[in-house]
Amino acid sequence: GQQLNQSPQSMFIQEGEDVSMNCTSSSIFNTWLWYKQDPGEGPVLLIALYKAGELTSNGRLTAQFGITRKDSFLNISASIPSDVGIYFCAARGSGTYKYIFGTGTRLKVLA
């Protein structure tokens, strides 16, 4: 079945550093979403990507829809303590209603 490989699994960074994470797959997708999840809460949508090659920003967050439609990355600039959490990519292929989720990147920020 379709799978999203998300990396890194976890990362510790210093406050103020930039962060980069990505999702890859062997399957082609039409939409990529990036979510952040805090413990015990639901995923919160950060960025939505609809076209191959699209680069979209939301404040300090920037995400890109890979040109091959098989991958996406998320960058966070100048990290702050509230960036702590688990970041998930999610992707949807053609002819389906469901999003497939990646395994998550756990981000910890050291003040």
Place this chain on the structure above:
Amino acid sequence: EPEVTQTPSHQVTQMGQEVILRCVPISNHLYFYWYRQILGQKVEFLVSFYNNEISEKSEIFDDRFSVERPDGSNFTLKIRSTKLEDSAMYFCASSEDTVYEQYFGPGTRLTVT
């Protein structure tokens, strides 16, 4: 800002019992979904619902599961004959259209004992 709401936040039930998880999607959204997340794992799709019909379901969504939109605002997930392995966070989501992003509720933690 409109949001998806879910009740209860935590449900404990005994194995074999029936549970109903409730959701109020964003008001102008037409497509509704249930996902689940076993502790420490990724989010998994269960079912999508549009125009009072199931439009897609996963292998997890077996015949013990059912969904319903009993009125104009609520969307429910019923699990009959609950099993220990049903213990998970259950998230409701909604979207304006299938091609658009899905917004998630805060989840219901289901514990089957």
